[in-house]
Amino acid sequence: MTDSATANRETLGFQTEVKQLLQLMIHSLYSNREIFLRELVSNASDACDKLRFEGLHNAALFENNPDSQIRIAYDKAARTLTIADDGIGMNRDEVINNLGTIAKSGTREFFSRLSGDQQKDANLIGQFGVGFYSAFIVADKVTVTTRRAGENADQGVRWESDGGGEFSIEMVGKDTRGTEITLHLREDQDDLLDGQRLRGIVRKYSNHIVQPIVMFKEEWKDGANVVTDEDETVNQASALWARSKNDITDEQYKEFYKHVGHDFDDPLAWSHARVEGRQEYTQLLYIPARAPFDLWDRNARHGIKLYVRRVFIMDDAEQLMPQYLRFVRGVVDSADLPLNVSREILQESKDIEAIRKGCTGKVLGLLSDMAENDKEKYAKFWEAFGRVLKEGIGEDYANKDKIAGLLRFASTNADTPEETVSLKDYIGRMKEGQEKVYYVTADTFNAAKNSPHLEVFRKKGIEVLLLSDRVDEWALSYLTEFDGKQLASVAKGGLDLGKLEDEAEKEAQQKEADEFKPLTDKIKASLAERVKEVRVTHRLTDSPACLVADDHDISGNLARLLKAAGQNAPASQPILEINPQHPVVLRLKSEEVRFDDWAAVLFDQALLAEGGQLDDPATFVKRINQLMLEIGGH
Numbered sequence: 001m002t003d004s005a006t007a008n009r010e011t012l013g014f015q016t017e018v019k020q021l022l023q024l025m026i027h028s029l030y031s032n033r034e035i036f037l038r039e040l041v042s043n044a045s046d047a048c049d050k051l052r053f054e055g056l057h058n059a060a061l062f063e064n065n066p067d068s069q070i071r072i073a074y075d076k077a078a079r080t081l082t083i084a085d086d087g088i089g090m091n092r093d094e095v096i097n098n099l100g101t102i103a104k105s106g107t108r109e110f111f112s113r114l115s116g117d118q119q120k121d122a123n124l125i126g127q128f129g130v131g132f133y134s135a136f137i138v139a140d141k142v143t144v145t146t147r148r149a150g151e152n153a154d155q156g157v158r159w160e161s162d163g164g165g166e167f168s169i170e171m172v173g174k175d176t177r178g179t180e181i182t183l184h185l186r187e188d189q190d191d192l193l194d195g196q197r198l199r200g201i202v203r204k205y206s207n208h209i210v211q212p213i214v215m216f217k218e219e220w221k222d223g224a225n226v227v228t229d230e231d232e233t234v235n236q237a238s239a240l241w242a243r244s245k246n247d248i249t250d251e252q253y254k255e256f257y258k259h260v261g262h263d264f265d266d267p268l269a270w271s272h273a274r275v276e277g278r279q280e281y282t283q284l285l286y287i288p289a290r291a292p293f294d295l296w297d298r299n300a301r302h303g304i305k306l307y308v309r310r311v312f313i314m315d316d317a318e319q320l321m322p323q324y325l326r327f328v329r330g331v332v333d334s335a336d337l338p339l340n341v342s343r344e345i346l347q348e349s350k351d352i353e354a355i356r357k358g359c360t361g362k363v364l365g366l367l368s369d370m371a372e373n374d375k376e377k378y379a380k381f382w383e384a385f386g387r388v389l390k391e392g393i394g395e396d397y398a399n400k401d402k403i404a405g406l407l408r409f410a411s412t413n414a415d416t417p418e419e420t421v422s423l424k425d426y427i428g429r430m431k432e433g434q435e436k437v438y439y440v441t442a443d444t445f446n447a448a449k450n451s452p453h454l455e456v457f458r459k460k461g462i463e464v465l466l467l468s469d470r471v472d473e474w475a476l477s478y479l480t481e482f483d484g485k486q487l488a489s490v491a492k493g494g495l496d497l498g499k500l501e502d503e504a505e506k507e508a509q510q511k512e513a514d515e516f517k518p519l520t521d522k523i524k525a526s527l528a529e530r531v532k533e534v535r536v537t538h539r540l541t542d543s544p545a546c547l548v549a550d551d552h553d554i555s556g557n558l559a560r561l562l563k564a565a566g567q568n569a570p571a572s573q574p575i576l577e578i579n580p581q582h583p584v585v586l587r588l589k590s591e592e593v594r595f596d597d598w599a600a601v602l603f604d605q606a607l608l609a610e611g612g613q614l615d616d617p618a619t620f621v622k623r624i625n626q627l628m629l630e631i632g633g634h
Ligand code: ADP
Pocket: 043, 044, 047, 085, 087, 088, 089, 090, 098, 099, 129, 130, 131, 132, 133, 178, 179, 262
């Protein structure tokens, strides 16, 4: 407490993150400075929505004035701009919390990603959502006077800051509920003190705001402050989603998205529809262009704004969207739900289930459409949200096939992980005689691409899907076939190429299996418990050996993922397969003295090649060195 100009005035420090955010924002968003008005009007509108909702249960909050509007006043002489609302307002604690800290989940993680590079950080900050603090882009001092609805007139709070490290706070009188934010403009911001200019900004960014926005001019005339009501309501002031599609421009859809999505960028796509049937509702759903910084944060706010007959009910109604579509933003406005619906009720409501089903169908339809008709856009979507969408394979049984159609995979036919293929396209270009969709899973794209399990497929020119997302193993365990074709891991079970192999090949293989029986038996005896079985394979051309999982066991990759996640993987032994053509294997046939070392190295290198970890790396290294010396002729 450093300031005591008024008895109850205190000076408090901003949370470190706020200081960082302020610095960053002032510098990196300057070229976009007019967005401050959108952010403040958006907050004012949210505050009016909250009042309307709380007022449903407690009419006293309206203080005999149920209408809410947003007022923008400018004063050329004082060089100030004021944004006032009749919303819910804030009490002292709320002011300190809301305007002194950043409460968003993932904040720390967000700040750890800032690079110091202004251009890059400016992009990030858009994802984070700029909000109230954007006032400091144009103002060098901001004064907030607010009173929570329903409190006495002496319970007003004044907050003030110059955007440095601190803010002051004191109790003041305030007759009307709601919040008034006065911006003391920076030197070079006088162009904002103009009704025409301000109306332009409001129409550009805030036309969709439901509350009327009214403009005032304040002047000092003949020794008194004269306030002139400049004109009628500046904005359209009707719920955008309730209007007919034909009356809404793309620009308006985009601006509305920035409001509901707390995003800086345009959305990738949207779907606006009025649904009639068992449930009557309007939905306006958006697919963002990029992932929010907290997409993987389980506690992140997500979901849809729920309205009932235009009355705002709640933010983040996660019941309206399945988890795997958590990136979707937008509004659902129900005509049938009761106004006093709570989160608890939502959880059990059959009506909500019907709405969720409808919304899910809409989003999947929108995505299918995009995948079909705008491949470039879909690639962008996939890059941002593909990994999340994959969760749907396991989560949404009813839509599994639809989601499977939306999946994209890297493949041995492409050079980079970005060039992807759909299951449909894969099947369309399968080789003659090929009956299955083949895939390999690994930790990284490169490990998948270079997996020894692919060797025979490469030789025969058969395409294999390369899966390296963590979620792939899990998702694919729910997807055993697509369009009548079985999906088969190349690292599981015996190699069965079906009609891709001819009779002669099969016969030759059987002969080799018999011929190598003594060797495979001997290796099995040497490795004992480490392997379930040792057998000859034809899947290898370059490598001497590889590991495969038995048909009903979990793959090595999945076992490693589970272990990394701290979960118990069911114990399963791999099968060691050896390449009967490989010189190392042929050499092993005649090895007597160091057979156990050779067998152990064969096993260990197969484990390494598929991205596994050795139990006892030191012994492996010792054995390798020993073998190198022997080759050297010592
Ligand atoms: P966000 O709006 O994304 O939560 P902001 O920094 O814009 O972040 O605002 C922080 C919080 O301050 C809001 O969540 C809200 O609780 C409160 N707030 C901001 N403006 C107002 C206002 N005009 N009336 C009431 N509360 C407000």
